[in-house]
Amino acid sequence: MGPMGETRIIDAAERRARLGVRHRLAGSARAGSAAEVADALVALHGTDPASVFLAVAARLAEGVEPVGAVERALYEDGSLVRMHGMRHTVFVFPSSLAAAVQASTTRPAAVRERTTLLKHLAAGSDFDGEWLAETERLVLGELAVRGEATGAELGGAVPRLRSTYVYGAGTRQEGxxxxASRVLRxxxxxxxxxxxxxxxxxxxxxxxxxxxxxxxxRDPAEARAELLGHWLGACGPATEADLTWWTGWKVTDVRKALAAVGAVSVAVDGGTGFVLPDDLEPVASPEPWAALLPALDPTAMGWQGRDWYLDxxxxxxxxxxxxNIGPTVWWNGRIVGGWAQRPDGSLVRRLLADVGAEAERAIGAEAERLAEWLGDVRVTPRFRTPLERELSAH
Known part of the structure; x- marks a missing residue:
């Protein structure tokens, strides 16, 4: 609430200003490390490995090399961790949030995943829970000896992983x-x-x-409050629908977490949003900015209600x-087009709105920056979208 109990209004323009600053997309807000980017966004979509690097690259300050920055954080200093999170999806999280994510989101999903696997094995094979437990023991023992191994290497060392079962017997999905993939998952x-x-x-x-x-x-309720608090700091205001969609939690759990962090209701276009209690001060717009963001970028996928930044x-x-969203072109907090990489390595883009000469120059400069960084690397999104397919084919 604002002065005299008035409801604070955060309009679309201010939401876009918050996005540019807090998601490290405005030039003056860019980050100095991959961990800083992940902390600002809470989570980087990891289903498509390239998206993690491209999302970080779009937000790093000049002079910070993206691949080295991400690999150091993931594989050397451990400040980032790749794990399943919201909506059964693989994300890259700050390691400081890993325990909260595991307790609030991943562990309940893992229980369902194990139950489903045992059900499928019982229906399509002679394998039971005892067989699965022994297989897992062998896999963990092999990793303890090797340190690390691919799924194929583990399959060579643990023959049980090469076993198969019939899925969907008697249905159209039978196969x-x-x-291996289910056990490792x-x-x-x-x-x-x-x-x-x-x-x-x-x-x-x-x-x-x-x-x-x-x-x-961790206590699941406390973990949910911790994760939601971080996310509201990065993405608030957000509606209840945004929060239940992003987390995959029950509405009752979302409401309890909102109460636990003392979230304050504000008016947003189309309804009621929530922010942290210390986040009611107006946020000024940063300098004009452009960005080329990858498929599944956490900014583009951050909210269920997207009309305030997407036509x-x-x-x-x-x-x-x-x-799943494809590669997007942004100008001052709005998605204004899409981009793709052709087989010859060239980057092509199409604007879906008239943005003016200043925006076109800024977008062109970002495209040149991305092309220079990619060099000889070719990136094809795992989930192809109509505009990306069209642009990359010509």
Whole structure:
């Protein structure tokens, strides 16, 4: 509430100002390290490994080399960790949040994942819980000896991982599936193993696995409050619908976490949003800024309600059928187009709105910066969207 009990209004313009500063996209707000970027965003989408590096690259200050910065944080100093999080999705989190994520979000999902795996094994094979437990024991023992190994290497050392089972027997989805990917997924979600450095380049998803450091036991409600507090600091104001979508929690859990952090209701376009109690002061717009953000960027995917930064008429071109966003072009807090990389390495973009000469120059400069950094690297998003497909094909 504002003075005299009046509801604080945070309009779309101020939300875009907050986004430019807090998400490290305005030139003056850029970060000095990958960990600083992840802390500002709370989580980097990790389903597509290249997106992590591209999201960091868009937000780093000049002179900081993105690949080295991310790899040091992930594989050397451990300030970032890759793990399952919200909506059963792989993210890269600041390691300081890993225990809160595990307790609030990943552990409940892991319970469901294990239950589902046991159900599928019982229906499509002769394997039972005892067989699964022994297989996991062998995998963990192998990693204790090796230090790290790919799924293929573990399959060579633990023959049980090469077993298969029938999925969806008697249905249209019937097929033979490998045990390995499901077992490693469960162990990863339970926080017993962790994805390490991949084979090949930074765009590769052929990760090595290693034993994970044990997360301290946390009270789930306290962990939910901690995670939500960080996210509101980065993305507030957010509606209840935004929060339930982003976290994947029950509405009752979201409401309890909002109460635990003392969240304050504010008026946003289209309804009621929430901010932290110390976040009611106006935020001024930063200097004009442009950005080329990758597919699945956490800013583009940060809210369920996106009309304040995305024209609804552009959704069909920029999203796939599952709701994954492709590469986007931004100007002053709005998505104004999309971009793609062609097989010859050239970057192409299309603006979906008339943004003016100043914006076009700034967007062109960002495109040149990205192209120079990518060099000979080729990046194809894992989830292809209509505009990205069209641009990359010509």
């Amino acid at each position: 033979v599936q490998s045990v 469960v162990l990863g979600m339970e926080g017993r193993i962790v994805r390490g450095r991949p084979q090949g380049s930074w765009t590769s998803s052929r990760f090595r696995w290693a034993l994970a450091e044990e997360h301290p036991v 609804p008429d552009h959704r069909a071109a920029l999203f796939d059928r599952s709701g």
